[in-house]
Amino acid sequence: MKFKYTILLFAWVISSSLSHASDFDSLSELIQKGKETEAIAKINRYIQKYPNDPKVKFIYGATLDHFGRTQEAKKVFLHLNRKYPNNPTIKNNLGVLYAKLGEYSAAYTFFGSALRLKPNYQEAKNNQWLVQQKIN
Known part of the structure; x- marks a missing residue:
């Protein structure tokens, strides 16, 4: 049984909402390669810069789940x-x-x-x- 997220592709999410942030140029690649620590660190840096950005928090939650958290x-x-x-x-x-x-x-x-x-x-x-x- 497979439940469906609204947004399935991290690359699409990142490019459509965070492409303006150079900090996130390689986030999709990190996620796809399974580099959890590095991906989470990048997202946390972005959250520190833009604490009120709901898109990045959405990506943060989706990334945590992607890595089994x-x-x-x-x-x-x-x-x-x-x-x-x-x-x-x-x-x-x-x-x-x-x-x-x-x-x-x-x-x-x-x-x-x-x-x-x-x-x-x-x-x-x-x-x-x-x-x-x-x-x-």
Whole structure:
């Protein structure tokens, strides 16, 4: 069973949101090569420079999860959810993280929240259906 993140390709995320930052020229490559320490260090430097940039925090959470640090990623996305409560993308990704952790009831709730904000959100619909299969 594979849940879907809203943003799947780190290279696309990085190039579309952070291409102006020279610090991130090689972030995608670091992630793809599995260089966790270096990738996280680059993201942390960017967070220090631009502490209010939600895109970099989104990338930080996704990167943590990519490297198997799902609990930490969940904390990042919970923080983003508190700061941006009307963002269905954040809610969908929180649902995915909860589902990965086996917390299906919470995942179902987050997918439902994403769908209330964006009723035609296909990934959230698919993810909610997958969680429903696990719950039943």
